[in-house]
Amino acid sequence: MSVRSATEVPEIVDTSGQASTQRRGSPGPAKYSAINLVKKGLSHGEWPRTFHDHELAKSYDVVIIGAGIHGLAAAYYLASNHGITNVAVLDKSYIGGGGSGRNTAIVRSNYLTPEGVSFYERSMELYRDLALTLNFNVMFSERGHLTLAHTDASVRTMRWRAEVNKLLGVNSELIDAQEVGRIEPRLDVSTNTRYPILGALYHPPGGTIRHDAVNWGYARAADKLGVQIHQNTEVLGINTVGGKVTGVRTSRGEVSAPIVLNCTAGWASLICDMVGLKLPLITHPLEAAVTEPVKVFLKSVVVSGSLHVYVSQTDRGELVFGASTAPYPSYSMRGSLEFTQELASHVIELMPSVAGLRLMRQWAGLCDMTPDFSPIMGFTPVEGFFVDVGWGTYGFKAGPVSGEAMAKTIADQMQAPIISAFTYERFPAGTLVGEKGAASVGH
């Protein structure tokens, strides 16, 4: 693991105008610290660009398609953990413009299957230290995570999840409605509602992170290690010779590369089509919305599978809502009135006091759903073509661990142990994972 900046404690140095003047005009170190902030503030110095534009080279060791959290994290870990720096990350748009910038920024590891729990727990570990690792404030806030249970069946599943979690060392427990009301006084825990809250799975380490900061942090750290990020570079085709990847055709010309990694989430099927690979992915839109900012009253992240809503309050005070995926496949990212209406009715049932809040924005992202609510990662039948897809509604919280595992898989040319359950082969072999702890699964 890279802990490059973790041990660097800022020393007391001279922050007088003299020192600042010397720095003016030169790009200076890109390190973000309180001392540099003071220096830049006093000198009105420009911060250097966090990542740079490049001409597209003729060849790379690895081409990553999709500059979201997964693509950028894979590039960063290829460079930092394995010394593979001749890497290009291509994106048809801007970095973090897909699911990486459209999710509701929730992280947790209280899944149901042992494969899922240990995988997401590793991601939480990486997220905890990410600000130090990347020297970029990702605003990680471990505020607690409540998954509400409204039915007996749901309470049973929560109990099951809590026991699996405890066995694997994840802090997670089943609590009753009174305890829920004590943690979040604004929640209606009375029995007068249509779906009374019977209890909840309480996961104290769960929380939120600023997703844009994670994108930018990985982009900056990867760029610093020599990775090239190419925005507005659409992949139009993938060249293969005898079942082996030789390169990609892009809107800015051809690039040769022996290894291509598909990190395009909702659009993953379209990239896989270029090498004739059929994966069990169906792209569904998922809508989200934020309200106007109000004084902070909601501490934890609250999720209700039965009411199809999850809500958290940002540091600015906006409530962020997410829902379940649309019941039909689509690549459309438009918002809908239907979503707003359903969301409002469910949220008001959970928290009657927010009825007067106004919605500010709504948007949609694409979720590439798999039949077993688990990703597809690693090798494919096409030599040199790797996938990190099938991220459905859980891609953001798995960003760091996926990048780390895919980098290891590519560098070692061997499936990393932590993702051994998520191979493409499980579908023809019929050994699905069955992750019922995923957000989009009603209990």
Next chain:
Amino acid sequence: MIRIPCPNCGPRNSNEFRYSGEPRKRPVGDDVTPAEFRAYLYEHTNALGWVKENWYHSAGCRRFFQIERHTLSNDCRPVGSAPQESAS
């Protein structure tokens, strides 16, 4: 919100319907291998563009029917009504 043109009831809100997937041929017979059946279960086109698909009008005429829908714009049209040049 999208509107689905039901051939029996006319255009209605999609929440009256149940999406029933792309029409696919279910493998039948004793010689079907598990791999073939899993391919039928799991391999989807997931196309971007015009697709043919089945819908069930559960809150209306309660009939299954086929339409073509564009997966980016969500525009719908009857099967086989595609203009010649964009028949893909």
